[in-house]
Amino acid sequence: MWGRLWPLLLSFLAATAVPGPSLRRPSRELDTLNLKRQWEPGLGGKAQNYSTLLLEEASARLLVGARGALYSLSANDIGDGAHKEIHWEASPEMRSKCHQKGKNNQTECFNHVRFLQRLNSTHLYACGTHAFQPLCAAIDAEAFTLPTSFEEGKEKCPYDPARGFTGLIIDGGLYTATRYEFRSTPDIRRSRHPHSLRTEETPMHWLNDAEFVFSVLVRESKASAVGDDDKVYYFFTERATEEGSGSFPQSRSSHRVARVARVCKGDLGGKKILQKKWTSFLKARLICHIPLYETLRGVCSLDADTSSRTHFYAVFTLSTQWSTLEASAICRYDLAEMQAVFAGPYMEYQDGSRRWGRYEGGVPEPRPGSCITDSLRNQGYNSSQDLPSLVLDFVKLHPLMARPVVPTRGRPLLLKRNVRYTHLTGTPVTTPAGPTYDLLFLGTADGWIHKAVVLGSGMHIIEETQVFREAQSVENLVISLLQHSLYVGASSGVIQLPLSSCLRYRSCYDCILARDPYCGWDTGTQACVTATTAANRTALIQDIERGNQGCENSRDTGPPPPLKTRSVLRGDDVLLPCDQPSNLARALWLFNGSLGLSDGQGGYRVGVDGLLVTDAQPEHSGNYGCYAEENGLRTLLASYSLSVRPATPAPAPQAPATAGAQLAPDVRLLYVLAIAALGGLCLILASSLLYVACLREGRRGRRRKYSLGRASRAGGSAVQLQTVSGQCPGEEDEGDDEEGAEGLEGSCLQIIPGEGAPAPPPPPPPPPPAELTNGLVALPSRLRRMNGNSYVLLRQSNNGVPAGPCSFAEELSRILEKRKHTQLVEQLDESSV
Template sequence: MWGRLWPLFLSFLTATAVPGPSLRRPSRELDATPRMTIPYEELSRTRHFKGQAQNYSTLLLEESSARLLVGARGALFSLNARDIGDGAHKESCHLVPQTMVKDKGTGVSTSAHSFPRLQIRWEASPEMQSKCHQKGKNNQTECFNHVRFLQRLNTTHFYACGTHAFQPLCAAIDAEAFTLPTSFEEGKEKCPYDPARGFTGLVIDGGLYTATRYEFRSIPDIRRSRHPHALRTEEAPMHWLNDAEFVFSVLVRESEASAVGDDDKVYYFFTERATDEVPNSFAQSRNSHRVARVARVCKGDLGGKKILQKKWTSFLKARLICHIPQYEMLRAVCSLDADASARTHFYAAFTLTTQWKTLEASAICRYDLAEVQAVFAGPYMEYQDGARRWGRYEGGVPEPRPGSCITDSLRTRGYNSSQDLPSLVLDFVKLHPLMARPVVPTRGRPLLLKRNVRYTHLTGTPVTTPAGPTYDLLFLGTVDGWIHKAVVLGSGMHIIEETQVFEEPQSVENLVISPMQHSLYVGAPSGVIQLPLSSCPRYRSCYDCILARDPYCGWDPSTHACTVFSRSQGSRTALIQDMERGNRGCEGNRDTGPPPPLKTRSVLRGDDVLLPCDQPSNLARALWLLNGSMGLSDGQHGYRVGVDGLLVTDIQPEHSGNYGCYAEENGLRTLLASYSLTVRPATPAPAPQAPAMPGAQLAPDVRLLYVLAIAALGGLCLILASSLLYVACLQGGRRGRRRKYSLGRAGRAGGSAVQLQTVSGQCPGEEDEGDDGEGPGGLEGGCLQIIPGEGAPAPPPPPPPPPPAELTNGLVALPSRLRRMNGNSYVLLRQSNNGVPAGPCSFAEELSRILEKRKHTQLVEHLDESSV
């Protein structure tokens, strides 16, 4: 028991040891609700792109040329960023230059800057795929060329890398012609083998900064290649990275306007095994949990001269905490304002899971760069061999400070590069890569917690509102193909809307924002989707516009519409917007939308009626008023308030009146539907009246014709009755001579008699029958039997009944031969083995017998309509 409770106890101690507000929040806050839900059928102004490829997971946006580059499985695409579904589709095969492309619509040859749609086929050869499959890899998913890296290399070329069936290759692509070169570069040091392996990469000043598990069985690594000084992380005497899965990397220009001459830094976000909390042995570390990390290196790092040669001398890493340290997994990270280090901050998406899988949720946390820098300036951890654990280092720290970049102060002391650092400093860096204090989120808690959602990717952009303040707008992709649009407010995060962007559930693998095109690009396995950053016309009234709290949207009193804010507008304060409170600004405005039409309902007393009322906002509460004043509550006087309207049961005269349905949200009340309900008394059904004799209104001659017709019909009935009586007497005289109707010879051994009997018919029991099995009615006790003749052997016995099965309501299944009765007379088929009726033939007795004998027979769902 203590072993099970220890992880929770440890998480509690870790949470309480972190400075700042408590990291735990009430459980009721674990279900943030998006205000609007937009299903796939209601999408508008979207653009789709799907080529002859799969896994469109790598996106690169070039705002200056309005191009969107897409890396997929076996292909590269260049799309028009203004409309990814537009443009001529031309394939540009590798090894064949193509500088001019003919537009499909106009037929005019244009350059690549005129936004044609270009494609490069870059697939692994069949030989490479066969070798990949021989290595035990999946030839349906893994043994292809998955493009994992796509960045601008210089003014003339892009740089792309692909897995190439577990033999990675890289290539410099001509940006103008969009073609592959005649030769490729080895990608083992730059791209992962496995297409599912975590990977991140950047091109910085011509150098390639990547982080992944490169080779087939190598350990994870952060490397710099295509640079005069290639560097990587240390592997001995301890690994700086322990089974790391990389999520994100970003360059922060900390040298810009730096007072101390600091260097630019590259930050990496990843998860790894928690070697700082368990002994560093394989038997225990393989079962340890994973933790989130942030690491950094200096862009100007050249490695050591004697110690840490071709290794990073500035590598440091720290713990990243969001909510529950022991049960969170880092999924995605984005950075905002990375060009201005003073305002740089990060947003990270975590998945929260518990040891018993009782709770799965997602959390969004924000981290300011200043807080990350403070952690890297703090105390270090060291690995204690005696305790076989990581512990806080309490000794002296050499100078210059290990892991720091070269600054103006160090240059004045003769340290012009990392190769000038003393051996004592490099030895310390080698053994102390981990910082003691964790990086905690801003405000000490998550900005958002969402139950039953797994975020896979996120991106954001700052938006300046008409009133002046700037808010961060985030887009969060889920594992099942939804996009959550959220804004960061002073009170936390507000989810403006959730949008289903793919009809078939699939994971969102990449998100890119284009403020210039006012678009969001979504990469997924099946294709790329282009969405507008805002849907302001969706809000029809002033109240609806400000309740959305979309930083792009504001109510324009002059046009009486919710419009998109543009910086080119002359008056920035003309639009009505209330981001923080979301309910002020429309008090004196009459643009509350047209009142809903009054609908009338007339219902009989004692009936039920549903008054529909659709709530467009998930955050609104339905409020029903009777005659403008009386509030209706659920379960009161026959009223049932639901999400789709008001249900009134067993209507009485006091239910008559005017009903109003209101949406009550954030202190505002909006009328959505109005009804006038009238209750009419239930009138009894009129008594049936005898039909009037037609002869009373006919002429005497016509009456005579009716009398003659009736007399003729009476005579015909008398003749028919006499004939039936004669036949009955004739059958009585032939008793004993022919007892049964048979086909062939009756009484054949092993024969069986099939008995037909109506449900309502009555047959006497065996005690009333004679030696021949004949009842008083003559025809086998009133039942017709068809006895097989000599032509065919006896059929095999029926199979045993199936095992007992219970219906969902707990009742034992009825026999399959029974049919639902709809007022018609049905025929019951019964079979006996000796030609004698098996027992009572009444429907009630036969039903009881069958239920007792075969009460475990399965109920057939789809009945054969041709059976009797």
């Protein structure tokens, strides 16, 4: 079905995604607004890739894991300079071994810190790739120093810094998901726990070349009526072969799909079957209702502490088959829908077709993959090790659910062209009026942050901010509600931004059009303020859903823009500038207060930066008004008064006939003098050209000759070839006039040998004969022997005048033909190149 529908859906994306102009406007300079704080790391610039972030609100510290280092920054101001750092680099021996294995010594053979979590009340736990030999360490949080001994990290941390990875520490146990070794399969593991567990590999792999992006603990045991267990959810992308998984039938074997998997925190593994393996592992397809959006880039969870309200936001990008296109989609998923899918029918691997199909047989009891609940305890199943072998065998062969997890509202919240989102995070914001909205921050592959609010009709992007001067991918995002800050981790460093910047909105309409749940218009101070800090929150004006009501009685209308005058000649083009304050605003131009101007009609071109009037005519004269129209609101931005003047001045009054008769001979005399002057110049030029031609004809036949000189240079020797004179071969050589080379320093060709010990100066060559018996000069003028059997053409010049064009093949044949009849001397005056 998808094979027939994908062209239609792709056309829909091209037509409907991202309303408004596709060109991105430059961001405001945040430094001048004192909104951005940037931390510049030390270590002489050696540390890179600041992608691992851990926020500790209680101590107001932001912990950063980078390449070869860890940092502890002040969460209040990361750039205050009062930070601590730990050098944790791979030794030169480890880097050398890594390089010998074929890894990149410039990017991979370092210690990339991939895991950083709070272990207990006194220590942090960090793991690094350590030049493809992972290590982990328990770090004293207060002293912020490395321990004297380390732990093996092969079971806890990926060996490859580019491999997808996610990890959590839950009640002292380490829950990680990645590919741990070069030849191993991806795996979900629990370590540092009395019951270490992992996924099954035989008779089938539960995971198929998975790339993990996110994991989260959901407290489903809170207020549970059945005594349910807490669960860990994993989000990843993997190869799939089940029926209907691919957008194209011919690509099922390599098609990648998004998945969500879960395990129970209380899982202890099986007693005889699935020993040290998960007995609660289940996975399901995660779709965004657009078949091309299959690559999962990022996930964030909201309200994970309350399972009844837990939901997830996921970022998808186009599959690799469409790498030439760039677009992103965002979907929302509710935990209740995931729970219903995991309680539904299963899939099974069918050996005949070698793919997954829906399982139609009976399901044993207790239900395979479920956690231990109060009802199961009443039946005697106190842990997973008490489950029957029939149930564990079923779990082993049926880890995949038949139904997919579909997005809330059955469609994506946002489709965005020309943008590749790499990471996202969010937080719920309660407005003064009572409703709560989800506020999301989306990081892009070129260093932008998009701030968006989730509404009933979809997502509204509040603002787009360029946070890095050089384009680089946003690797991590962390929100601090206490500090009212967003922390951005990337390759070059960490950026701190405020969650809201309400003061940049100068009018009531600007404030409500932004639809930022943090911002509201204060009627008392006539300013856009942060709702959480306002003295009287109930008096604030907000309209998050519609974004256009509440300012009708506001006194802050602002002065109208001044009227600017423009005057142009008829036939010229004129640009009337008008910069829209918002990407979502539509430019509206009115002519003389009533006539709306459209692009491409009547000589008008409407752009994002103004109105272009082409081939101005008298009918274009008048008043022009530029308006920003957004959400039904119209704001005047600029006013112009344009006048179009005739291209030539009006004719002067007629003079008397006698005056015209008197002026005519003067004009004719002027023309005659100009023609005579031009004729004289042409005559002088022709004489000069004739003289130069005669002079060159008289110089023909002059001997061609090289003068060899010695030059020295530090570290080696150099030979200078000085051109004295020359001409094309085949011409007769007459005369013995020799010109010195002293005045031709600028025409020297220096031949510089390669590095090495300087060669001893060769003996001076014997003086060459004046001519050979056939009249050929001793040294060819344009051919120099190289390596004994090949030739290189040297272009000579005659007193700075380039010689005429000569064919190299013709010149070579002539030289060889003449050498047939000539006894060449043994030591010709040549130099080896």
